[in-house]
Amino acid sequence: xxxxxxxxxxxxxxxxxxxxxxxxxxxxxxxxxxxxxxxxxxxxxxxxxxxxxxxxxxxxxxxxxxxxxxxxxxxxxxxxxxxxxxxxxxxxxx
Amino acid sequence: xxxxxxxxxxxxxxxxxxxxxxxxxxxxxxxxxxxxxxxxxxxxxxxxxxxxxxxxxxxxxxxxxxxxxxxxxxxxxxxxxxxxxxxxxxxxxxxxxxxxxxxxxxxxxxxxxxxxxxxxxxxxxxxxxxxxxxxxxxxxxxxxxxxxxxxxxxxxxxxxxxxxxxxxxxxxxxxxxxxxxxxxxxxxxxxxxxxxxxxxxxxxxxxxxxxxxxxxxxxxxxxxxxxxxxxxxxxxxxxxxxxxxxxxxxxxxxxxxxxxxxxxxxxxxxxxxxxxxxxxxxxxxxxxxxxxxxxxxxxxxxxxxxxxxxxxxxxxxxxxxxxxx
Amino acid sequence: xxxxxxxxxxxxxxxxxxxxxxxxxxxxxxxxxxxxxxxxxxxxxxxxxxxxxxxxxxxxxxxxxxxxxxxxxxxxxxxxxxxxxxxxxxxxxxxxxxxxxxxxxxxxxxxxxxxxxxxxxxxxxxxxxxxxxxxxxxxxxxxxxxxxxxxxxxxxxxxxxxxxxxxxxxxxxxxxxxxxxxxxxxxxxxxxxxxxxxxxxxxxxxxxxxxxxxxxxxxxxxxxxxxxxxxxxxxxxxxxxxxxxxxxxxxxxxx
Numbered sequence: 001x002x003x004x005x006x007x008x009x010x011x012x013x014x015x016x017x018x019x020x021x022x023x024x025x026x027x028x029x030x031x032x033x034x035x036x037x038x039x040x041x042x043x044x045x046x047x048x049x050x051x052x053x054x055x056x057x058x059x060x061x062x063x064x065x066x067x068x069x070x071x072x073x074x075x076x077x078x079x080x081x082x083x084x085x086x087x088x089x090x091x092x093x094x
Numbered sequence: 095x096x097x098x099x100x101x102x103x104x105x106x107x108x109x110x111x112x113x114x115x116x117x118x119x120x121x122x123x124x125x126x127x128x129x130x131x132x133x134x135x136x137x138x139x140x141x142x143x144x145x146x147x148x149x150x151x152x153x154x155x156x157x158x159x160x161x162x163x164x165x166x167x168x169x170x171x172x173x174x175x176x177x178x179x180x181x182x183x184x185x186x187x188x189x190x191x192x193x194x195x196x197x198x199x200x201x202x203x204x205x206x207x208x209x210x211x212x213x214x215x216x217x218x219x220x221x222x223x224x225x226x227x228x229x230x231x232x233x234x235x236x237x238x239x240x241x242x243x244x245x246x247x248x249x250x251x252x253x254x255x256x257x258x259x260x261x262x263x264x265x266x267x268x269x270x271x272x273x274x275x276x277x278x279x280x281x282x283x284x285x286x287x288x289x290x291x292x293x294x295x296x297x298x299x300x301x302x303x304x305x306x307x308x309x310x311x312x313x314x315x316x317x318x319x320x321x322x323x324x325x326x327x328x329x330x331x332x333x334x335x336x337x338x339x340x341x342x343x344x345x346x347x348x349x350x351x352x353x354x355x356x357x358x359x360x361x362x363x364x365x366x367x368x369x370x371x372x373x374x375x376x377x378x379x380x381x382x383x384x385x386x387x388x389x390x391x392x393x394x395x396x397x398x399x400x401x402x403x404x405x406x407x408x409x410x411x412x413x414x415x416x417x418x419x
Numbered sequence: 420x421x422x423x424x425x426x427x428x429x430x431x432x433x434x435x436x437x438x439x440x441x442x443x444x445x446x447x448x449x450x451x452x453x454x455x456x457x458x459x460x461x462x463x464x465x466x467x468x469x470x471x472x473x474x475x476x477x478x479x480x481x482x483x484x485x486x487x488x489x490x491x492x493x494x495x496x497x498x499x500x501x502x503x504x505x506x507x508x509x510x511x512x513x514x515x516x517x518x519x520x521x522x523x524x525x526x527x528x529x530x531x532x533x534x535x536x537x538x539x540x541x542x543x544x545x546x547x548x549x550x551x552x553x554x555x556x557x558x559x560x561x562x563x564x565x566x567x568x569x570x571x572x573x574x575x576x577x578x579x580x581x582x583x584x585x586x587x588x589x590x591x592x593x594x595x596x597x598x599x600x601x602x603x604x605x606x607x608x609x610x611x612x613x614x615x616x617x618x619x620x621x622x623x624x625x626x627x628x629x630x631x632x633x634x635x636x637x638x639x640x641x642x643x644x645x646x647x648x649x650x651x652x653x654x655x656x657x658x659x660x661x662x663x664x665x666x667x668x669x670x671x672x673x674x
Contacts, residue, residue: 151457154451154460158451158453161449161451163661163662163664163665165495165666165674166491166495166674167441167474167475167478167491167494168491169674170471174448174464174468174471175468178451178460178461178465178468181451181457181464182461188457223674276673276674277674280674281669281672284669284672389452389453393453396455396514396515397454397455397456397459397515398455399573400459400515400516400576401455401456402573402575402576403572403575403576403577404565404568404572406573407567407568407571408568
């Protein structure tokens, strides 16, 4: 049996009110140890207020070859962006 | 550098795909792990990032050599934090390499049995306390020359690891200079230690950049792929130009009688290191090669029962949880 | 300070706290670059850094009372008989299992002790304890978790952890010994009587060791001689030889 510790992806909330952000990965025998290791590896410089760990195996990712169908259709929906609309200056901030 | 003389692989893949790949790199679009990439790019990167990671890990040893002899509590804490950072940097880099389909254990085994290399610099001993200053100032200084541009490297995970490393590394060189400055401004014995460290670390630091590669095909390919950003000679010159005034400030003599400012070039002229010594070190005949690898092998072998034990416990708990569901 | 107490007793008490963290921090730092896996290497360095930081505070305060000496003066310029750490922290690291078992046995005492010191009548002591206790709570969680993982891991890891516990257990009792210094600390409301911490300690350690499937040795024999400096182990002298070398060889130099 392969006895390498599983790989975990580490997400850290840097400050209160922010989202967790992927910061890197590490190895640990289980989730509890992964959190502790993340604390020791990725918050040495006071970088976090909350840690998520996910075993790398459990992440499903989109495929780069699907880039066209996944992301390009939204490119034409320009009306979703506020700059699409001209508002007369007299109306004020909107 | 931390990755010296990395050979690139030749590609024999679909020319159209290769052209598309190169176009992305030329447009500064990062390559991510799941993207198509030439086998040669993948292999070269594994070699380069792996060697870089190994250098961080073996690099813990010469500085770790002084942790228990640091002369003040503050110096001990600073040094320990710094050497710990090297372990962290090794960890980030192994993780970047792992996204290319090689495991950390595989890379480790290749380091331990000599199939993979680490930087020549870490095969030199640290003999007096000023060496700790010299390593931070000169060795980290040389490493930073290479690492800063590598933040822009084409492979996403490598680039992100380098960004994190550079951010953390910025204190390393400063602490080294601070430590050796105390010595250079200290008692006659301390000055002697500082000069002794300078004498021993100057040429090995220049060797870190590797031999001239301006005519190397490997280097040209790696530069086209943006996994190498500058030539070895460019970086070495930059390092010398930056370091000479810093040494002058300390009143330390760089052990090169031919070192002098060249007005015309706008750079310092300097002597090449002894490249036969460099190749000896690379081949395993440096002053500390055997000891360094023995120390890493011992840590790995002695640690096996710990890694296995903790994993066995985790598996037991997991199967216990499943049974309870 | 609310109650007057002899400076000498307070000084001794502070040395006991600071020498424990100094010597243990030194031992843990010996692992740097040699741990079983990178993540553990980094974690051990964090523990050592916390302990060195605590040493600066405890010995800093001890030095203040001792006529304006610095923490460095105390760490680097005393001989073995002036050290007041318990023997437990000066024994050699042994394998990773023994290092982590020693860490756990010390962390458990340390966390309980610091918890009491947070309400010390001496504000300076209380402030140091407040800062240190957060660090030590994490040390305990980490060392306790590792002791459980390795005790209840493979056959080999179990055997090694039991061996570590058997070796270290005779050094546990000294942490709970009381003498005249402790009596003065209790009277002044500065620190608890160490003997009174034993019950909580036994419950905590017993719980973790049970989870770790390890058996506490039956003998209650306890080595002593560290916290009063009467008789350290042979190991301390070697540790100091290394730690103090530069300061001793080049007196008066600034580093």
